[in-house]
Amino acid sequence: xxxxxxxxxxxxxxxxxDREAFRALYDRYFDKVYNRVKAKVPIQEVEDVTQxxxxxxxxxxxxxxxxxxxxxxLYTIVSRQIADFYRRYYRRDEVSVESDExxxxxxxxxxxxxxxxxxxxxxxxxxxxYQEIILLRxxxxxxxxxxxxxxxxxxxxxxxxYRRAIEAIREKVGQ
Amino acid sequence: xxxxxxxxxxxxxxxxxILEGKAMSLDSDVSDIEMQGLxxxxxxxYELIAPDVPADPAFRARLDRRLDREWNAxxxxxxxxxxxxxxxxxxxxxxxxxxxxxxxxxxxxxxxxGMTGTATGPLSPDALLLAGIVGxxxxxxxxxxxxxxxx
Numbered sequence: 573x574x575x576x577x578x579x580x581x582x583x584x585x586x587x588x589x590d591r592e593a594f595r596a597l598y599d600r601y602f603d604k605v606y607n608r609v610k611a612k613v614p615i616q617e618v619e620d621v622t623q624x625x626x627x628x629x630x631x632x633x634x635x636x637x638x639x640x641x642x643x644x645x646l647y648t649i650v651s652r653q654i655a656d657f658y659r660r661y662y663r664r665d666e667v668s669v670e671s672d673e674x675x676x677x678x679x680x681x682x683x684x685x686x687x688x689x690x691x692x693x694x695x696x697x698x699x700x701x702y703q704e705i706i707l708l709r710x711x712x713x714x715x716x717x718x719x720x721x722x723x724x725x726x727x728x729x730x731x732x733x734y735r736r737a738i739e740a741i742r743e744k745v746g747q
Numbered sequence: 748x749x750x751x752x753x754x755x756x757x758x759x760x761x762x763x764x765i766l767e768g769k770a771m772s773l774d775s776d777v778s779d780i781e782m783q784g785l786x787x788x789x790x791x792x793y794e795l796i797a798p799d800v801p802a803d804p805a806f807r808a809r810l811d812r813r814l815d816r817e818w819n820a821x822x823x824x825x826x827x828x829x830x831x832x833x834x835x836x837x838x839x840x841x842x843x844x845x846x847x848x849x850x851x852x853x854x855x856x857x858x859x860x861g862m863t864g865t866a867t868g869p870l871s872p873d874a875l876l877l878a879g880i881v882g883x884x885x886x887x888x889x890x891x892x893x894x895x896x897x898x
Contacts, residue, residue: 578862588773591755591818591822597894602807603798603802606802607797610795610797611792611795611796612798616762619802619803619806619810622802622810623809623810623813623824626810626814627813627814630817630818630821631821633818651833666883687791687794688791688795688894691791695792695795706792709766710792710793710796710798711764711798713766715763728752731755731759732752732758734755734758735751735755735758735785736757737752738789739785741788741792742785742787742788745788
């Protein structure tokens with residue numbers, strides 16, 4: 573299905589039961605979603621979380637009411653699924669500390685604490701607008717000028733926001 | 748241009764270079780100490796997110812199959828719920844209204860026509876009025892029910 577078909581048109585077709593339209597949306601956003609998950613979730617969990625996100629999208633799509641842009645709605649689902657993952661992650665972590673039994677429970681506290689993990693935690697602790705500008709540039713691959721257009725801001729404002737976001741990470745990493 | 752604008756532009760340019768996959772030596776290309784620190788963060792983010800590294804094709808294939816199964820299951824459920832579709836509900840409402848109005852009219856007409864011995868004699872004005880009122884009440888109730896279901 574052509575790249576020139578809008579997200580909204582594809583969503584309407586998918587809501588009418590057009591499997592190819594859903595497939596086109598999935599193809600269009602797979603890399604972006606996958607990159608966003610990589611930015612925020614331990615690497616060994618990225619595939620599972622990505623899968624849960626797309627299943628949630630397939631299940632929720634019939635209820636999408638076109639009040640927001642599709643990608644705004646999609647990224648809300650991404651954020652919610654990542655938040656759900658961390659709720660399970662910390663619960664599992666508590667269980668693994670309390671339990672004496674050996675089992676499939678992974679204690680993520682024992683995970684290798686390398687620069688990537690530190691950076692990921694710093695990114696997760698940033699305010700949402702700082703996280704978003706970094707994800708738009710790195711995960712979605714949008715040039716700064718395109719980010720400015722999408723967000724309705726000046727190029728200077730976008731570059732300034734980006735620099736402050738990177739500075740915030742540097743400060744958190746340095747702590 | 749103030750110092751912050753200068754930093755903004757430099758950092759954006761460095762980010763573009765790094766995201767294009769071009770190597771950048773921190774020592775040679777970035778002289779400013781502050782900019783070096785920021786560039787290290789950009790390098791780290793590039794390595795963390797690795798936008799150039801695609802997902803494992805085996806994972807992608809598994810996810811494709813999983814979503815196909817999910818789609819089929821959802822579609823089957825939607826087909827099973829055909830009776831919940833608005834079009835069907837509207838048609839059912841219209842049919843129920845017609846049956847109610849015609850049925851009441853026939854009953855009322857039959858009662859008044861009983862005197863003449865015909866089952867389908869002309870309706871009296873009272874019967875027509877009664878049928879109209881009942882029809883309006885049923886239509887209003889049906890409309891109210893339909894609007895509530897839509898909310």
